Amino acid sequence: MLPIKVTAAADSQIQKAADWWLANREKAPQAFKEELQRGFALISQRPDAGAKATNVRLKDVRRIHLSRIRYFVYYRVQGRQVEVLALWHSSRLKGPVLKEPPDQPLQPTAEKRGG
Numbered sequence: 001m002l003p004i005k006v007t008a009a010a011d012s013q014i015q016k017a018a019d020w021w022l023a024n025r026e027k028a029p030q031a032f033k034e035e036l037q038r039g040f041a042l043i044s045q046r047p048d049a050g051a052k053a054t055n056v057r058l059k060d061v062r063r064i065h066l067s068r069i070r071y072f073v074y075y076r077v078q079g080r081q082v083e084v085l086a087l088w089h090s091s092r093l094k095g096p097v098l099k100e101p102p103d104q105p106l107q108p109t110a111e112k113r114g115g
Contacts, residue, residue, distance in 0.1 A: 010084045013087040017071065018032055054108050057098065060076045071087055073087055
């Protein structure tokens with residue numbers, strides 16, 4: 001099991017999506033948080049579970065689809081951790097523009113914030 005670290009860019013995307021979800025999905029307000037936690041658990045336990053992301057330029061990036069909420073989680077294994085790079089809605093035609101994160105501490109996982 002590898003720890004999950006979320007880049008600042010991904011953390012911002014997760015927070016915006018979580019805020020939107022809570023404001024607009026009254027019948028399933030916890031679905032976003034539940035699916036994100038489920039996805040993070042999967043990639044922590046089986047980092048190779050995601051498909052190779054062919055729509056991004058960074059190397060070794062994978063993605064999983066969170067079908068219940070229709071988002072992709074883009075990630076890669078960096079050393080002994082899983083680095084979450086982006087949260088991207090599946091309705092978008094193009095993938096996210098991913099860049100190497102700056103050399104700064106990574107954010108704690110969004111699930112710990114109650115997002």
